[in-house]
Amino acid sequence: MRILEARFHPRSKSTPSYVVVGRVVCHGARASLELETVRSHSLEPFDWEGLLKKLECLIEAAHPDPAKGLLGLKSEFWSFAEVGA
Numbered sequence: 001m002r003i004l005e006a007r008f009h010p011r012s013k014s015t016p017s018y019v020v021v022g023r024v025v026c027h028g029a030r031a032s033l034e035l036e037t038v039r040s041h042s043l044e045p046f047d048w049e050g051l052l053k054k055l056e057c058l059i060e061a062a063h064p065d066p067a068k069g070l071l072g073l074k075s076e077f078w079s080f081a082e083v084g085a
Helices: 048-061 066-071
Strands: 002-008 019-027 030-035 078-084
Touching: 002 048, 002 066, 019 048, 019 066, 030 048, 030 066, 048 066, 048 078, 066 078
Parallel strands: none
Antiparallel strands: 002 019, 002 078, 019 030
């Protein structure tokens, strides 16, 4: 099992600030999402539900190895960091 922290960078990854959106728990080819409580103002101008749908799509697209796929993701607004096993 690998646990990844899903980080959203509202102003792009070129700035140091990010918002932890949740944790992705990876069991081989399966992955589940555990959401964090996020203050909406920290995501402005983005919409929470839209971000959640995007995150779910990123997780699904990382199949068959979600941990490897998410850790290697090239995105201006999303990053993932391993936080536990």
